[in-house]
Amino acid sequence: MPFKLSAVPLVALAASLSATTLSAQQTLLATPTTVAWGYYSAKAKPVLTVVPGDTVTIQTLSTCGPAERLESLGVNPSDIPDYVRKIYSEVPLADRGPGGHILTGPIAVTGAEPGDVLEVRIQKIQIDVPWACNGFGPGRGFLPDDFPYGRTKIIPLDRQKMTAAFAPGVTIPLHPFFGSMGLAPPEGAGKYNSAPPWMHAGNIDNKEMVAGTTLFIPVNAKGGLFEVGDGHAGQGNGEVDITALETQLTGTFQFILHKAKPDDATPLRWPRAETPTAYISMGFHEDLKQATEMAVRNMITFLSQQTLDHPLLTREDAYALISTACDVDITQLVDTKSGVHVICPKALFSTNPR
Numbered sequence: 001m002p003f004k005l006s007a008v009p010l011v012a013l014a015a016s017l018s019a020t021t022l023s024a025q026q027t028l029l030a031t032p033t034t035v036a037w038g039y040y041s042a043k044a045k046p047v048l049t050v051v052p053g054d055t056v057t058i059q060t061l062s063t064c065g066p067a068e069r070l071e072s073l074g075v076n077p078s079d080i081p082d083y084v085r086k087i088y089s090e091v092p093l094a095d096r097g098p099g100g101h102i103l104t105g106p107i108a109v110t111g112a113e114p115g116d117v118l119e120v121r122i123q124k125i126q127i128d129v130p131w132a133c134n135g136f137g138p139g140r141g142f143l144p145d146d147f148p149y150g151r152t153k154i155i156p157l158d159r160q161k162m163t164a165a166f167a168p169g170v171t172i173p174l175h176p177f178f179g180s181m182g183l184a185p186p187e188g189a190g191k192y193n194s195a196p197p198w199m200h201a202g203n204i205d206n207k208e209m210v211a212g213t214t215l216f217i218p219v220n221a222k223g224g225l226f227e228v229g230d231g232h233a234g235q236g237n238g239e240v241d242i243t244a245l246e247t248q249l250t251g252t253f254q255f256i257l258h259k260a261k262p263d264d265a266t267p268l269r270w271p272r273a274e275t276p277t278a279y280i281s282m283g284f285h286e287d288l289k290q291a292t293e294m295a296v297r298n299m300i301t302f303l304s305q306q307t308l309d310h311p312l313l314t315r316e317d318a319y320a321l322i323s324t325a326c327d328v329d330i331t332q333l334v335d336t337k338s339g340v341h342v343i344c345p346k347a348l349f350s351t352n353p354r
Contacts, residue, residue: 023053023254030059030083030104032090035229038099038194040202042187042221046108049223052257055123060178060229061087061102062246064133064152073154075131081248099194101180101203101230107255108223115260116219117268118183120226124252125176125211130157132164132233132245142240142333155245157233164233164245172234176249177209179230184221196336197284201271204282205244205332206341207235208275211251216272226255239332266305270298279344284337288330291340296322299342321348 026048028034034047050056064070066088067080087102112118135152138144156165157174164172182202185192197204201217209215217224231249260267273280281302283294296319303318313321322328325348331339 023055024050025055025057026050027057028059028104028107030061030087030102032087034104035061035087035091036103036105036194036227037091037096038101038103039097039191040103040106040182040184040194040200040225040227041191042184042189042225044106044184044225046106046223046225048105049108049110050255051110052255055252055254056107057124057250057252058104058107058228059083059128059250060104060231060248062129062133062231062248063101063243064135064246070131070133070154073133073152075154079129079131081128084248098191101194103180103194103227103229105227106184106223106225107227108225109255109257110223111259112219112224112257113222113260114186114220115267116224117258117260118217118219118224118226119256119258120181120215120217121254121256122178122209122211122213122215122251123254125178126250127157127159127174127176127231127233128248128250130159131155132157132247134241134243134245136241136243140334141242142238147241157245157247172245174233174245175207175210176231176233176247177207177235178228178249178251179203179205179232179235179244181209181215181217181228182226183217183219184223184225186220193336197282197339198337199270203230203335204271204284204339205230205232205235205239205335206273206280206282206339207232207237207244208278208280208341208343209273210275212276214274216268216274218268218270224257226253228253237332238330239334242334266301270294272298272302273341277346279346281342281344282331283340286337288333288338288340291338292328295340295342296328299326299344303344
């Protein structure tokens with residue numbers, strides 16, 4: 001991370017936190033008064049406030065639309081949670097948009113200020129329904145001229161086998177993750193559309209963000225203001241038709257706050273992630289080449305600014321290591337700003353960079 005963190009494993013850090021403060025376990029349900037429909041905003045009123053170290057289980061909606069639409073596509077009414085109908089009927093039209101994602105939150109983290117970093121540990125993700133949808137529309141997706149019409153497909157999910165029956169003879173393994181997890185953008189951004197990812201994270205649509213992954217997000221507004229939604233049962237890199245296996249998810253997250261340090265000349269500016277096996281940097285831009293440049297530069301910064309038990313990598317060696325041993329992947333191509341991420345395996349290091 002570009003911010004300094006002592007060489008303490010995550011498990012030891014968690015033990016240290018629990019020894020000094022009693023972390024709370026809370027639940028945030030999706031209701032008409034606990035969702036932000038289509039935006040992230042520094043001026044949004046928190047629906048829940050937690051202290052660093054707290055864990056929250058959060059219920060979310062899919063992007064598949066209202067219950068009536070799902071029923072018309074063949075979804076059994078009993079398989080549609082009641083809160084979906086309630087939210088679609090009771091959230092005022094004036095409170096919707098500019099984007100289309102129905103996000104749960106925001107959650108304020110006590111003490112979070114611009115310049116800090118919020119560490120979001122994704123502890124558990126549960127699929128709440130036995131279906132997913134996938135769809136595209138006119139003028140949308142990566143190949144809009146090839147498919148100048150709309151189509152939605154309902155895909156049955158087997159939550160015991162963790163598979164999706166995509167078509168006869170075609171089975172997709174499930175790897176649930178949230179397409180959108182983010183904080184408020186800087187105050188000047190206003191009601192920021194939920195579709196394009198940015199420095200606040202948001203709609204990153206990164207399929208590596210499964211349970212067990214940690215997301216590091218720079219704080220841009222007081223309290224951080226975390227929101228989550230856009231549940232996916234699975235997705236291919238690129239998300240080329242504009243949607244994944246869209247479904248209803250409930251997630252459990254722990255929030256750890258890293259305060260800004262006055263001597264840190266290079267604070268974290270873009271989201272970064274850590275899986276049990278890899279480090280991930282990200283880049284988002286309307287131009288795919290520039291998004292790629294951002295992701296590669298962000299990984300160079302990460303690799304060349306760590307506290308290691310062996311000598312720090314120079315920027316030149318970091319650049320070479322990415323070229324010889326890390327993967328540069330397209331995250332998604334369809335969210336106004338394209339996403340690119342670099343995956344650097346932890347197995348390359350005899351001791352993990354912290």
